[in-house]
Amino acid sequence: RTVYLNGEYMPETEARVSVFDRGFLMADGVYEVTSVLGGRLIDFDGHTVRLQRSLDELEMRSPISREDLLEVHRELVRVNEIDEGMIYLQITRGAPGDRDFVFPDPETTAPTIVLFTQNKPGLADSPAAKKGIKVISIDDIRWGRRDIKTVQLLYPSMGKMMAKKAGADDAWMIEDGFVTEGTSNNAYIVKGNKIITRALSNDILHGITRAAVLRFAREAQMEVEERSFTLEEARTADEAFVTSASTFVMPVVQIDDAVLGDGTPGRVAPRLREIYLEESVRAAV
Ligand code: PLP
Incomplete structure (x- = not known):
């Protein structure tokens, strides 16, 4: 290379x-x-x-x-x-x-x-995206400037290891009962037709994929609510997903022991993935 x-x-x-x-x-x-x-x-x-x-x-x-x-x-x-x-x-x-x-x-x-x-051949046509991933919840003990994309990745790395040991794919980090984000992605839940994701602040990374996905969702007349949500709320959501530059939109089908919906990716996340891939490839340079 x-x-x-x-x-x-x-x-x-x-x-x-x-x-x-x-x-x-x-x-x-x-x-x-x-x-x-x-x-x-x-x-x-x-x-x-x-x-x-x-x-x-x-x-x-x-x-x-x-x-x-x-x-x-x-x-x-x-x-x-x-x-x-x-x-x-x-x-x-x-x-x-x-x-x-x-x-x-x-x-x-x-x-x-x-x-x-x-x-990464096959990045867009990921089998994980068809099945959905499982996440565990862990305490968010990172520093207070998560909006800066620094190379301090020890805790996210430990979080991925905790997930792996628990037989899951990733971890969602929890602060004061609320989900901040995934170890290397932004976190979302879906309730009815509403997409809910934490508002931007120093508490989370301002995902580039997040910005694009929310824009596409609004353009497709989907309802978006930028607010914090609790782990409890997430466990009873209809759907959940994460976004990042390397995974695009990835459905989440289980949070700890709580299976979401029927345990398959649902309607909203796969649709958003499709829109995101289509639109972002069109605009690629
Ligand atoms: N949140 C964290 C902690 C991340 O590390 C990342 C990406 O690496 C994201 C969110 C998603 O950001 P982006 O969509 O810009 O890749």
Whole structure:
């Protein structure tokens, strides 16, 4: 695989980053994951806008322009022959040459930028989407700035492991009785014809897929309510689903021991998945 590191394309085995990089030492960095369908980028603009916001919130400078970033994404898709898959992009604060809690001077320490591809044939035609997934509930013990897409992913990673050990596919995180989001996705329930999802705040990541799916839902005259919902409410919902750049719209058929509806994906989530895939592929770049 060819990867991109600080302005250069190289084989993955040749890419080297300093041991003093603050991404490595302090999880001081941000990332984005953009999916590729039919060799084109889904929601590229949304991801670059959020990337810039994450960088701004952490007082980091972008080492690359939007135009160059698009070019790097396209070049990696081309050289690695990605038809369906993902592009991972990470920017860390760089390597000041020693370990220090204080941010280094941006004049002397350049950020480290890495991009690589993940080939995932069959990404859109996922068997999991036809069956639906099972989630467990876990406490949300993450920090208070979940709106910034940082590389601090230890707790979400532990959450996925807890789910795996429990025989489930993922975990929904609960704070004060309310569902915040999934380990790597936004969470939704459906009651009657109403789609309910937590409103945007610092408590959750502002999903790019969430924004698109809510827009498509409203355009299709579906009712959307942006408000918090409890785990109890979710357990008795008609349907549930999650959204993310890498899974699009994924139906949830079980939450802990509560089976939703008849235990199959239902009406709303599969329809939204269909609309999302159709519309986002049409708008892909
Ligand atoms: N919430 C969390 C915690 C995530 O990590 C992600 C994606 O990685 C999402 C939500 C979904 O965001 P997006 O739709 O932009 O992929």
